[in-house]
Amino acid sequence: MYKRFMPKEFVHTVFEITPEKLHALGIKGIITDLDNTLVEWDRADATPELAAWMEEMVQAGIKVLIVSNNKEPRVKHFAEPLNIPYIFQARKPLAKSFKRGLHVLGLPAEEVMMLGDQMLTDMLGANALHMHTILIKPVAQSDGFATKLNRKIERRVFNYLRKKGIETWREQ
Numbered sequence: 001m002y003k004r005f006m007p008k009e010f011v012h013t014v015f016e017i018t019p020e021k022l023h024a025l026g027i028k029g030i031i032t033d034l035d036n037t038l039v040e041w042d043r044a045d046a047t048p049e050l051a052a053w054m055e056e057m058v059q060a061g062i063k064v065l066i067v068s069n070n071k072e073p074r075v076k077h078f079a080e081p082l083n084i085p086y087i088f089q090a091r092k093p094l095a096k097s098f099k100r101g102l103h104v105l106g107l108p109a110e111e112v113m114m115l116g117d118q119m120l121t122d123m124l125g126a127n128a129l130h131m132h133t134i135l136i137k138p139v140a141q142s143d144g145f146a147t148k149l150n151r152k153i154e155r156r157v158f159n160y161l162r163k164k165g166i167e168t169w170r171e172q
């Protein structure tokens with residue numbers, strides 16, 4: 001039950017993802033969501049810490065691509081100063097959006113990690129292609145309008161996991 005929505009791992013922030021960890025997993029590329037994964041959904045620019053994290057990945061030979069369902073101005077404004085390629089209005093969880101991402105990276109699904117904060121878009125679509133999925137605790141407590149319904153369904157999955165005794169994010 002709910003297996004399609006389940007990530008392989010739960011992390012609190014992207015900073016738990018290190019080049020060493022990726023090398024150990026045989027991961028050569030990252031497809032990452034933007035809103036509430038890398039920064040708050042209503043923050044326009046990357047933080048210095050995030051820019052440094054991106055740089056660390058690229059220096060380590062890890063390819064990074066942003067795949068967002070958000071509109072072009074938002075995604076472009078965020079990604080361009082970082083020199084990170086991006087796909088906007090991706091329509092996750094459709095398989096097509098993830099396949100496009102893999103094509104841009106030039107890597108097979110098993111060598112790519114998907115980072116995202118939503119089960120119903122980021123995890124569902126990437127799991128279908130057998131990518132290494134990581135669910136990040138949303139950076140902000142609030143969400144854009146389109147995400148609110150997804151969160152309702154997500155809460156049901158989290159309740160189920162709690163009942164099953166499966167550890168997600170520790171209560172804070």
Ligand SMILES: [Mg+2]
Binds near residue numbers: 034
């Ligand atoms: Mg998101």
